[in-house]
Amino acid sequence: xxxxxVLDQRPYPDHGLTLKEWxxxxxxxxxxxxxxxxxxxxxxxxxxxxDSTFYGDLFAHVVQWDNEWYMEDGLHRAVRxxxxxxxxxxxxxxxxxxxxxxxPAGPAATGRAAVEGQS
Numbered sequence: 001x002x003x004x005x006v007l008d009q010r011p012y013p014d015h016g017l018t019l020k021e022w023x024x025x026x027x028x029x030x031x032x033x034x035x036x037x038x039x040x041x042x043x044x045x046x047x048x049x050x051d052s053t054f055y056g057d058l059f060a061h062v063v064q065w066d067n068e069w070y071m072e073d074g075l076h077r078a079v080r081x082x083x084x085x086x087x088x089x090x091x092x093x094x095x096x097x098x099x100x101x102x103x104p105a106g107p108a109a110t111g112r113a114a115v116e117g118q119s
Contacts, residue, residue: 002082003071005036010072012065012096025092025104027059030069032082032089035062037071042079060091066098 060074071078074091081089095103 002032002079003035003037004033004069006040007036007038007070008040010038010063010070012063012070013100015063015094015096017094022061022092022094025094027090027092029088030060030062030091030093032078032087034069035071035078036068037075037078039071039075042075060089062091062093063096064093065096069093 060077061072062074063070063072071091074089078089093104
């Protein structure tokens with residue numbers, strides 16, 4: 001199994017971050033087998049495109065909410081990594097708490113190991 005799960009929607013509250021705000025979050029390694037995707041459709045032409053990240057962020061966007069890790073953007077990057085036998089990808093991780101406060105994930109905030117989502 002590549003991902004922990006596949007959804008067709010975002011189960012977490014809207015965070016309202018812009019691409020510029022996402023870019024301020026430093027990327028970190030996230031294990032693919034801990035991620036639940038929020039998109040169930042993969043466009044093969046985008047997966048195979050050489051310039052698929054040309055217009056977007058180089059790193060996937062992951063939201064940590066309710067002790068789960070949801071991939072909001074970067075599905076094609078994650079599948080390409082899995083096809084290359086990689087078990088983790090670099091992603092920008094945003095933590096959303098129960099009271100709606102959002103912030104970047106950090107070692108002090110998450111208490112996680114070097115690879116986010118590592119059990």
